[in-house]
Structure formats: C-alpha cells, structure tokens
Amino acid sequence: MALMKIKFDLKKRVKLAQMLWLMYWFSIMAGVLVFSMGLFFKIELRKRSELMDNNESHFVPNILIGVGLLACCLNACGGKICYDSLDSTKFVKWKSILKPFLICCLFYNFLLIVTAMMCFAMRIPLEFTLAEGLKNGMKYYKDTDTPGRCYMKRTLDLMQMEFRCCGNNNYKDWFEIQWVSNRYLDFSSKEVKDRISSNVDGKYLMDAVPFSCCNPSSPRPCIQQQITNNSAHYSYEHYTEELNIWKRGCRDALVSYYGGMMNTIGILVLIVTLLQISVMIGLQYVNTSLSTLVNPEDPESESEGWILEKTVKETFTDIMAKMKAMGKGNQVDEGANEEAVTTVS
Incomplete structure (x- = not known):
C-alpha cells in the first residue's frame, strides 16, 4: 500500500x-x-x-x-x-x-x-584553537620588529577594544608574559634589573596590561600599571574596587561571538x-x-x-533485499573469476 x-x-x-x-x-x-x-x-x-x-x-x-x-x-x-x-x-x-x-x-x-x-x-x-592561538599571540605581542609578527600587537589591541576583553582567560594572563620589548627597556635602571633577575627565565614581568584593556566608560583614569599594588594609587583596593579594565577574557568573548x-x-x-x-x-x-x-x-x-x-517498512525491506542480492552477485563474480584463474593455471 x-x-x-x-x-x-x-x-x-x-x-x-x-x-x-x-x-x-x-x-x-x-x-x-x-x-x-x-x-x-x-x-x-x-x-x-x-x-x-x-x-x-x-x-x-x-x-x-x-x-x-x-x-x-x-x-x-x-x-x-x-x-x-x-x-x-x-x-x-x-x-x-x-x-x-x-x-x-x-x-x-x-x-x-x-x-x-x-x-x-x-x-x-573553536574554543581549543582560540585558547592556543591567543596564548601564542600574546607571546608575540612585543615582537613589533620581527617579520611575520610585526602586526600581532595591532591585531590584539584592536581585538581587545572591539570585544571589550583582556588577555586569554582574563587580564592576569598579561602578568605571566613579557609583553614589552627589550628595546623599550632601560637596562641601566635598577627596577628593570631587579625584575629581570627575580624571574627564572630572565623576563621582564609586571602586574600591568596593555592600554587596549582599559574600559573607556570608567570614570576613573585607567589603572593599567601596578594593578595589584594598592599603595601605588590613591584610594585604591585591588580586591574590592571595581577595576577599570576589562575583566572578561578574549577567548570567552570570541567563542561567544563566533558561537552565536x-x-x-x-x-x-x-x-x-x-x-x-x-x-x-x-x-x-x-x-x-x-x-x-x-x-x-x-x-x-x-x-x-x-x-x-509502499510503506516505510516494506520499502526498507526491499532496499535491504536488493543490497543483499548485490552482495551475493559480487561474491559469485569473485568465485567465477577465481575458478577461471585456476582453470587457466
């Protein structure tokens, strides 16, 4: 039917x-x-x-x-x-x-x-590829004079401003890498020497973020240097005060954008x-x-x-029967070919 x-x-x-x-x-x-x-x-x-x-x-x-x-x-x-x-x-x-x-x-x-x-x-x-890509991109942020990486700083800054995000997971990711090039560091300065010598890998690390992490809507001037140092800023408490930099990580922002x-x-x-x-x-x-x-x-x-x-069941049965018949036909052909080869031998 x-x-x-x-x-x-x-x-x-x-x-x-x-x-x-x-x-x-x-x-x-x-x-x-x-x-x-x-x-x-x-x-x-x-x-x-x-x-x-x-x-x-x-x-x-x-x-x-x-x-x-x-x-x-x-x-x-x-x-x-x-x-x-x-x-x-x-x-x-x-x-x-x-x-x-x-x-x-x-x-x-x-x-x-x-x-x-x-x-x-x-x-x-996409989340995995962005996590690794952003991590590598942040490492190359300082390489503005290296061929193939000279535009990475611009790309990251524009991305952080456009998606209102900072770092890979959050703004603290910038604390773990040297994002300022050595060409802009004064190695005769005691502060620079102390920071480099205090790090095992000899990198210049600081509790600071690039300018693109700043939230322009904040009434307070952007605090992007010495973020965790309460005494460095007037009336500032790192753990309780609402920071005027973007708290959201760029991986989450990009995944949300592309995922949507x-x-x-x-x-x-x-x-x-x-x-x-x-x-x-x-x-x-x-x-x-x-x-x-x-x-x-x-x-x-x-x-x-x-x-x-026909009905769905009958149609499915017919298709399976035809597939089995085709399989048997192939087996018969293979058997006939083997007999032919044996006869010729």
Whole structure:
C-alpha cells in the first residue's frame, strides 16, 4: 500500500506545480543566504586567523559555501521541472532523470542536517584553537620588529577594544608574559634589573596590561600599571574596587561571538532543510501523479500521487533485499573469476 496516497485532478496538479515552483524560488534565495553566511563567517575567521592555532576552523564555512551553491543549482533544476510539469509534452524529457534527481535531493537533505550539526558543534574545537592561538599571540605581542609578527600587537589591541576583553582567560594572563620589548627597556635602571633577575627565565614581568584593556566608560583614569599594588594609587583596593579594565577574557568573548554566529547559521540551515524536504515531497507527488494518469493521452484525467509506493517498512525491506542480492552477485563474480584463474593455471 502506498504511503500518504492522494487523488489529483488537473486543477490540483496545476496548483501543486505552481506552489512548488514558487517554493523552489524561495529555496534558491535561502541557498544564496546560506552561501552568504558561510562567506561572511569565513571572512570573519580570516580577520583573526593570526589568533587561530590551525586552519581547521575554516572547514565549516567552506562546507556552508558549497552547500549554498549546491542548493541554488538543485533548486533551479527543481523549479524548471515543476514549470515544465504544467505541459505534459515538456515533462516527458524529465521522467528518466527525475528519480535520480530525487535521490540526490535526499542525500542533499542529509548533508544539510550534518552541516547544521557541525555548526552547533563547532564551538568546542573553536574554543581549543582560540585558547592556543591567543596564548601564542600574546607571546608575540612585543615582537613589533620581527617579520611575520610585526602586526600581532595591532591585531590584539584592536581585538581587545572591539570585544571589550583582556588577555586569554582574563587580564592576569598579561602578568605571566613579557609583553614589552627589550628595546623599550632601560637596562641601566635598577627596577628593570631587579625584575629581570627575580624571574627564572630572565623576563621582564609586571602586574600591568596593555592600554587596549582599559574600559573607556570608567570614570576613573585607567589603572593599567601596578594593578595589584594598592599603595601605588590613591584610594585604591585591588580586591574590592571595581577595576577599570576589562575583566572578561578574549577567548570567552570570541567563542561567544563566533558561537552565536554559528548557532544562527545552524538554525538557518535547519530551516532550509525543512524547506528542501517539503519541495522534495511535493516534487515526488508531481512525479507520481503524472505517472499514474488514468488516461495518459488526456491531461485532465484523474491520477494518484504518493510519497512512497509502499510503506516505510516494506520499502526498507526491499532496499535491504536488493543490497543483499548485490552482495551475493559480487561474491559469485569473485568465485567465477577465481575458478577461471585456476582453470587457466
């Protein structure tokens, strides 16, 4: 028994084809939107590629770009099929490729679901790659005269100001690295010598942060030097006073920014998937309703349309039986080849 069988007359078939044609155009626009979002996300990642530990994060936007382009091609073809279905003479040329086309649409819908899941799951690997990338980037902050690293200071400063963050996990990360270049240190100064000699690695460490960590909304002038020294500033208590630098770590800020973007794209892809499933089902009804005309020579005659010719269980059983038959056929061919080789020997 066919699954979800519906009776059609000419009026219903025409209305279905017209509605599907319109839905296919919406699907094309949705494909363009997915492509644009993937391209935008790729550009956003490229902006801060120096802070990424690897290029694996570009895999998802590349998939989105490909899926968007594929959506435009498939839906344009589907729209043309629906338009030609209004004329039985034009529709004849599509009959031979319609079944493979529907199978391609089925696999495409599966690809869309996988893509949406990848968008939602990207937050975890992105957090790891940003953690390592930001850590390395902060180490190179002082290397403004080193080829390949001379723009790292500018990149980090702009990022901290844009995302209102400081450091990797928090502002204290700057205390653990030397972010001031040796060329700007006075090595004849006792303070500089004491700081360097007190450190095992011979680095100039201080409880200070770059200017880009300052919160411009704070009424107090920015305290970016000797942050943990209460006596160095008037009416200042490090542990109780609200600091006028950004407390949020940049890893958390970037993951939240990119994660929110990917969640939005993932929801969009799921909506596109629902739209694609709808037009695929509608196209199957168009195909079956035109193939089961009571009088093929009379386009106004009644017909029946369905999603599957049999029930889901029966269809699954048939597919498994065909796969087993193919497997047995391959075994027989291999056995025949072995016998042939033995005979020749």
